[in-house]
Amino acid sequence: MEFVQLSLFLGFNGLFxxxxxxIKMFENRYFVLFxxxxxxxxxxxxxxxxxxxxxxLASTASYLEIPxxxxxxxxxxxxxxxxxxxDTAEHRIFILAIDFYSLIIRQSFFTALFLIELIVFVVLIRLNMKKALSGIRSSVSSKTLKMHKTFMTTLNIQVAVPIVFICxxxxxxxxxxxxNADNQGTNNLIYITLSTHGALSTLVMVYLQKSYRETVLQIVGCNRDVAERNVRIVIPVTS
Known part of the structure; x- marks a missing residue:
């Protein structure tokens, strides 16, 4: 039972x-750029x-409330x-809470806070990008505009993933x-969806970021051209 409670404590930490x-990732992007x-x-x-x-505090409070x-x-x-x-002898149901209202309040608060902070940083990045390009749009190259468009598309997808799979x-x-508190199948589907966020966000990042994508393909041996471009040959000079 202590192992189960420890696992739940670690799970609560991951959840929050x-x-x-x-948020730290989007904040860092805003900080570095602007x-x-x-x-x-x-x-x-x-x-x-x-x-x-x-x-x-939220994860500790949820852990301490386990009855x-x-x-x-x-x-x-x-x-x-x-x-x-x-409930079986091999797989006994562990009751997380009897009174869910405090847990619901914490989860509602953190989900809303996460969504607000996410939207704020995305809006700040978009506004600053628009402001930076507004004065020089006529003088920038088509390649720069294409890079800007790609960046904004990447940003939109990276925002959509946590909204769809977390919020x-x-x-x-x-x-x-x-x-309906007795809908176990729906609850299972919800938590399966939540648990896919990590793998899906990683795949999205690898797909959208060219440097990550090329490195991964190089590691698995599917992109020999990248490996060949990174090879530097030094020919010794003999006297």
Missing amino acids: FVPISI AMHTCWRYTRYPFLTLNYLMGI NQEYARTVTFKVYPRILLY IPSFASIAIPLI
């Missing part, structure tokens, strides 16, 4: 820290520290007897239990 790491010489270079540290502290399992199982099986179908399932996991 994955969105924070995504805010290195502004007051944000000082403000960003309290901002990021506050995000991490809230993540630690006594004998009592929790008795109460839960009495209210939802159909769940007994999934929507998270809000759904909050709303569905309030409507």
Whole structure:
């Protein structure tokens, strides 16, 4: 049981820290591109520290609220007897919480905060990109404009992935239990969708970023041209 609780604690940390790491990625992109010489270079540290502290507090609170399992199982099986179908001697159901309202409040707050911060940084990046190009659009080359278009497309896709695979399932996991708490299949689908975010976002990054894509193809041996371009031949000179 202690191993299960430790696994849950690590799972809670992952649940709250994955969105924070995504925000950190977009914040760093905004900082490097547009805010290195502004007051944000000082403000960003309290901002990021506050995000991490809230993540630690939320995950710790969720862990500490795990109830006594004998009592929790008795109460839960009495209210939802159909769940007994999934409870076996080999795979005993672990009750995360009896009163879900505090958990729902935390999850709602963090999901909304994550979505707001994500949108803010994306809007800041887009506005600054538009401002940077507005005065020189007539003088830039077609290659530069193409790179700008590619960057914006990449940004849109990288924003869409966490919204679709984190925010929507998270809000759904909050709303569905309030409507029908006994829908185990839907809950399973929600958490499967959430768990695919890591692999999918990695694949999207590899696909969209040329340098990553070429390196991965080189590692798996599917892009020998890149390897050949990186080879430097030194011919010794004999006297």
